[in-house]
Amino acid sequence: MAGNARNFARSNAIQARLHDLVPGGAHTYARGADQYPEDMAPILLRGSGCHVWDCDGNEYLEYGMGLRSVTLGHGYRPVLDAVTAAIADGVNFSRPTELELLAAEDFLSLVPGADMVKFAKNGSDATTAAVRLARAATGRVVVAVCDQPFFSVDDWFIGTTEMSSGIDDPATVKFPYHDLSALADVLAAVPVACVIMEAATALAEPEPGYLQGVRALCDRYGVLLVFDEMITGFRWSAGGAQQVYGVRPDLSCWGKAMGNGFPISALAGKREFMELGGLRTDRDRVFLLSTTHGPETASLAAFRAVVRAYASTDPVARMERAGRRLAEAVNAIAADLGIADYLRVAGRPSCLIYLTLNSKGAPSQAFRTLFLQELLMRGVLGQSFVTSAAHTDDDIDVTVEACREAAVVYRRALEQGSVTGFLQGRPVAPAIRRTAAPRQIAAAPRP
Known part of the structure; x- marks a missing residue:
């Protein structure tokens, strides 16, 4: 070889x-x-x-x-320096820090149409909180998920994949990207709480008018539109796909590159929905996001340093x-x-x-x-x-x-006509699959 x-x-x-x-x-x-x-x-x-x-x-x-x-x-030095300075004064406290306000201000200055934000640690934290909030806001249960690779480790999404063992009915339906009529059929057939999708993917740029059409269908049926910006955020632009394509979702979910590898995610959205998880609502409150490590100082400092890098270095x-x-x-x-x-x-x-x-x-x-x-x-x-x-x-x-x-x-x-003689060992397998085969390994010997 x-x-x-x-x-x-x-x-x-x-x-x-x-x-x-x-x-x-x-x-x-x-x-x-x-x-x-x-x-x-x-x-x-x-x-x-x-x-x-x-x-x-x-x-x-x-x-x-x-x-x-x-x-x-x-090891990007400005991020490391910001984190080092922050953690020298402590990492986690029993009350909010000023850093939480500053990070929220930085975030909302980047994201068009978002009024409020809550930070967490994993992308699934944010997407599942968005689903919970949409269900509470609309009084509906079904979630319409675009047929794209991944949205959450939680039941509402994993129940639609090959690794659905241990999961009951997730009340989730799928629709194909770039097909407004298919989405319209889904929304007409069953009451839907939210449409969750990536506005674009590596191989799929939205055709002219497509995202605007999705927005219009959600408005027509009283459905919340949720953009998953895990990949598009800070890779398409600092303001995500919604900034690039000019379509504003009701809620958006962020993570991955926000902290240049440090663990941080975010749920952002319109005030009328986000306040359902706060103290300014007359409605039953939504348990939106409540995490011990969501506001720890290291990742918030990393995020603020990332924002500065995007503003100065493109x-x-x-x-x-x-x-x-x-x-x-x-x-x-x-x-x-x-x-x-x-x-x-x-x-x-x-x-x-x-x-x-x-x-x-x-x-x-x-x-x-x-x-x-x-x-x-x-x-x-x-x-x-x-x-x-x-x-x-x-x-x-x-x-x-x-x-x-x-x-x-x-x-x-x-x-x-084959990889025989060229490939050492077995081929890779899809990460999300029903069985360990075709890359099953032998069980560990019992002591």
Whole structure:
């Protein structure tokens, strides 16, 4: 096999021990070893900018950047300095801090149409709070969810996925993106509390008038419109997709890049709805969000430093420039090799993915794993090609050269008609699936 030899011995040993102690061997399914080539899942020790190092001494250029949570780069000094100063005076108190007010003011200055905000720790905190609030505001139960990959770890969404074991009826219906008539049919068929969706995704930009049409349908049927801005927020713009496309939701949910990797999320929305969780309402109150760690000072300080960085350094433009260079170069390589119909980089420049098809032109986990394997062997850690503002021209050049060599191996496998002899171990499997197979591992021996 082409590529540079890399040792994963210590990573594999630690991963095996993690499987003994942590269900799935990771605290996030998307970070699981089954998402990487078998016995080639690095255990990381540290990062700087867009470079990371694993416990075996291997260095990688990282893409995806903490599941899209890091846009400024690992160890970004202004964020670290702000966090260090904040935590020196304490992290968590029995009353609000002034920092909570300042962070709220910063946030609401960025988000058009939002009057109030509540901070939490995980994206699911925010989306589930939005659903609860919409149900209380409308007196309805059903949630209409756009057919997009992920919205929450909670029952109302996970009950619609392949991993629905242990979940009763989630009272959730789905509708396809870019189909106003399908959404209209859903809203006409059953009383709906809210429509929750990503306004855009890596591969789906809204057609002219689509989001405006969704807004109009929600208004017609008295349904709250909720935008999930977990990915689009601070990657499309600091004000999210709603700022880019000019459509205002009733509620919006934020997280990921808000703190450049520090744990923070937010629910924002119109005052008339958000106040249902406060002390200025005559209605029964909504248990909106109440978290011990939501207002801790480290993440709020990180968020404020991120806001300052976005105001002064334009990280989105830098991410998009790096992404455009990478996509154009890799797609040119695939074209030169005659495999452009099988290997392609696609998506918004700040949120790129790669598409991997087999010799029959069908999406293939096996060929995806082969490409990922060849990148890993050449020092690129990339489940996707999601960039950060820390990716330099030199980093892109190194990645392009790794992709060139990986694409040559990919073409050989296409010519053979399979990855046999090229791929080490079993292919990756969808992170959210019903069974542990096809990447089930042997049970730990009983003592």
